[in-house]
Amino acid sequence: MSTPREPLRRVVIVGAGQLGVLAAIAFRQALPVCQTVLVGQKPSPASFADWSPTALPFTNKLHDRLGIEERDIVLKAGGSYQLVTRYEGWSGNGEAGTVSFGETLDPSLKTAFARDWGGYRQDPLGMRPAGSLSQVLADAGRFAPPPPDEETPISQIDYALRWNPAAYRSLLIERAKALDVQYVEGRVEHVSLLDTEGSGGIRAITIAGQGEIEADLFVDCSGPEATLLASMPEFASVGWSASLPTRTVYTGQIGTPVIALDDRISLGPLGWLTQTAGRDGLYTTLGVGEGVERDAALGALGMQATAAITISPGRAAQPWIGNVAAIGDAAARFEPVGPYHLDLAHRQLDLLLEMLPGREIHPLERAEYNRRSSLMMEGVREVLAMHFASAGARRVLGDMALPGRISDVIDQFQRRGRIPFREESPLLAQEQFALLVALGFKPGLPPAAHHRDEREEERARAQFAAASNAALQFAPPYKQWLVSVLQPAAKT
């Protein structure tokens, strides 16, 4: 007869940025009998997951599960919607590309697009057709979140949310307080291990001026310093410097507000630049490789920098040791080319909740967590490595080693338009396909697509055109919709 695990009595989450607060909410909700204590201060700017003004669609699902309302993010945290990301400069030949979310294309249409994108058939105007409904809407500036319980022409559209990180964190804190999450402010001064070898993990941590806190499980959300995990005797890192070239990241001052459905990730002469549109302002981040002078970098950033962050990329070999599980920047350090930090952190948090241990932690469940969490982290590294394998990036940042099976993935893509399946990838196959195109790689045709069913492709094109029209008619102008939502809120 199976019996339920003896529940954790107390879980301590270290790191009180937007990730730590969300983790506290998640644990508190999952396990109301367990005391949840959030420890820490606002994290340093080097903790990218904690300062990210956006994530990927997975976060929306996590929010739903945790009772964090999209509407509240829009009304109280400067929330806005992102449908596509534009990539510029990566191809090295002037071609730009657009990536949307999800895997919704008709297979025949995908083949047709592969033909168009691969340059097998030149449109006389040199224009590529839009690759997705999201792109059609983003190009037209039309969108409103589809009503959840109704089938509409835009129900299939996946989107990411953006927000103001400080306001979003405040929103989460409000929720955490309502759930009775306990908060202790201060720095971790000392870590007491359970035994001399430390294999069992941490007995208690001491907070400056606050005393000692014991717990059954410690979740390390402290950012790249990994306050807890790095104090475990078995802690070890896997270096990523050979495959990821960015050494310094400059975050710019928040610019003027931008209402847009698209964000930009571009490559310039010194490095990459991301621009995330926010209702509170444009977020700009620049990444450069080794040897780029500060002044030159600031010139490329085009504004004053609020922080210059040195990056030494890598991940924890075992993100869960003893009773300490690290998520986000505490588990992996890499450059913020796209919102992968927060997406990764949220997927790791979700995995930790799926594998929620009892007071006794079985080594095999820890091993399974570490296996999947490591697959997630390596998956992010591989997606980043795709960027740095592009012709433009190689010119600017030099040739980097290709990690994992990326060389095979690019080879299969270029010769066959095929994306081999990979467990725990941050991107779906179709998203990877669109990303590689946007980075300037030319997709090959799958063997079965050589046999061209013109009628089938024509049908798929006609269907896509009809769906585009329906979506454009259904979706209001985005700016107008946003104003209409915000105005009544402003009055109350």
Add this chain to the structure above:
Amino acid sequence: MTAFSSRPVRVVVLGGGTAGWMTAAGIARLLPELAQVQLVESEDIGIVGVGEATLPHIRGFVEKLGIDEAAFMKATHATYKLGIDFRDFGRIGESYIHPFGSFGEELNGVGFHHYWLELQRSGMARPLGDYSLAVTAASANRFKPPAQDDSLASTYGYAYQFDATLFGPFMREFGLSIGVERHEGKVVSVDRDGESGDVRALVLDDGRRIEGDLFIDCSGFRSVLLGQELGSDWEDWTHWLPCDRAAAMPCSHATDELRPYTTATAMPAGWRWQIPLQHRMGNGYVFSSAHLGEDEACEAIRAAAEGEPLADPRILRFRPGRRARSWSHNVIGVGLASGFLEPLESTSIYLAQMAITYLIELFPEDGQIDPRDRDEFNRLVDMEYDRVRDFLILHYHATTRDDSEFWNHVRTMTVPDSLAEKMELWRKAGRIEKYSDGLFYDASWIAVYVGQGFLPQQHDVRPALGNPQQLAGAAQNLRSAIEREVAAMPGHRDFLHAEAARLSLAT
């Protein structure tokens, strides 16, 4: 009429069994401009014809080839299949259905089986299968295709049980109709390139040379090209899967009932299948020759079969395992020539189909084989075989049976590390190692673990934190919804008749 290839790749398929004709038809249909397909078969060489029951994937294959489902079912005397009823595996007298479908629903990120384990602890659980629509429908001998939405009625899939001796010929007829060129004859020698070692041509007994760029070995266990000619190593798995024979014997139907599921009943030295077709019942005893003689097995199947025998028992011999490399030089093994796993989970046709699908994805367009494609093919095929292997071993190892030497062996044997870790994770914490690639996912593993009485020591704490009556009430609501759904389904036989009537009206 594309600009991509100069001349079509000459594909030569050796062997006219199920795998051979599926391969020939698949390539001819899906790569019409890239490949020119020839098939060599001999009427003197028998067809093994194991694998009368299939998995839901076969539907995608049939559909992709543009074959009408009803026509296909009529030709192969097919019935619908919702899963497999395993009897006496964990313990004599106990049974469970492994469905093509799920049990309950995940709630707040916690898998349904944790809630079920908690209900069971408090004595309020019905058997796990009662929370599966597929299992409930199968037990009631009812069938309807699943809904195409997110409702309860969409929570299952289906496959076919068909006459394998008719499926091969059906695919042959189809293959010939779309341009596969057939050669009757036996291969007497194989011409190979002196330098590369690639196969250049098959020489037939009447002296004909069948030249090709790519050779697909579908010659069954003989593995004429991959095994005999190229000597690709065979990884033997007999120590984990000792069954290496089958005594097959068709019978008439003993009753009017037509089960939409296959039955696998554990026997002292293996297990026996019952596969209901439209016109007869397929029977067979899969056994370990180290534990039972062939004559005894024939006697046992005669005694166990319920209907009138339609033929004498026939012995099939096989070896569990797979080739170290399924694609070597310019030869690709599909079906038994590349590997064999016993039909306990009806995976034979799936494994052939899987290899064909990957081959089409990785097809050498200009006849020049890129080693990277060959490596990718071998990686994928190995992954598929190894994962299915572990799942099959589980059926034998997760048992308390100690009534025969065979069961004592499989119960106490050392299993592959990959399986031992999975079982230990389940035993300790009720968790499933998660993969999204390969064939069998969480629900399948849970069906076998729970069905064979291999319960974890502990489950997730969260289901125990709520109100137990409320949990029981929610489970009962699910059960009632399933019962209503099943009550509205037609009987399996009635549904088949209605489909047959529809087909005859359409023609």
